[in-house]
Amino acid sequence: MKLLEDRIKSDGRILPNNVLKVDKFLNHQIDPILLDSMAKEWKQLYSDTKIDKILTIEASGIAMACFVGKEFGVPVLFAKKSKTSNISDDLYCENVHSYTHGTDHKVVVSKEYLNKGENVLIIDDFLATGSALVCLIGLCKQAGANVVGCGIAVEKAFQPGGDIIRNMGIRVESLARISEMDEEKGVSFT
């Protein structure tokens, strides 16, 4: 999606270790007009697909997911990061490893809101190692829900996450796919 690629080029910042900061328009300050356009793009990409629910993970995926939910006219569920080690019986829980922060944490959703047979579209801001997506897919599996696809804002195509998810037979639609990034040369897209 050219709009997002252009915005990454103009307002993204490349830090060491392949970190792309999009704090100016996606992750801390958010441009809601851009989110609205992105949501319309995913609506078009998945126009052939029956979708009952949008699933994302807090915090920066939530806004994006809600714009997508509005396009499809379906509820949005966001998985929460849990600080407690005691997980109650009414929650589905998966462990996720954050490579950015070097920590493990638990991610939960209420069993009440993720149901058997529901067609779920997963939305998230970044796809790099795939750990967050694998965790969200795991929550859907536990519930017996069908993951009909993923909508990703920025995929780091030089990292293994995209292949991991597509090799599971799951459709992934990334609006910007970065092939290379470098503090001096900037960012290139596939």
Place this chain on the structure above:
Amino acid sequence: MKLLEDRIKSDGRILPNNVLKVDKFLNHQIDPILLDSMAKEWKQLYSDTKIDKILTIEASGIAMACFVGKEFGVPVLFAKKSKTSNISDDLYCENVHSYTHGTDHKVVVSKEYLNKGENVLIIDDFLATGSALVCLIGLCKQAGANVVGCGIAVEKAFQPGGDIIRNMGIRVESLARISEMDEEKGVSFT
């Protein structure tokens, strides 16, 4: 706003200690069509006001704030809860006390995205003790930004937060104001 009041009556759950769970449509599962209607209501309420930026706090305020940002055509900034005690020079920081969890934590925004003279509308899901709002107002004060008002989804009017903020001379527009709530009798609005 009747739509929100009706939804609280039908889908909210009252727990002990005046806790109102709105997990089904606002806080965990989110109804984006409802958010869109709420944003349009705030747009109308603040139609006479110049607004440059929307400010909220993660996580459950983000989606609501982005729908409001879309209505006004302005960026949204969400304050982040910080785990680290070391706060870098490029952040504004305030302490906030959570009465729900009985803990203190730091809340930060990047100095880059909150600017002197900006007219800020603060959006949040709940107003009870007022601690989160006081913290967001404090961040604006540090930046020299003007708080032109607050938009709250659910105000617990029997708790002191609403008076505290209004007594600071700040306009507060709450879409549902609860006068009483009781596990047996349900919820009443002002």
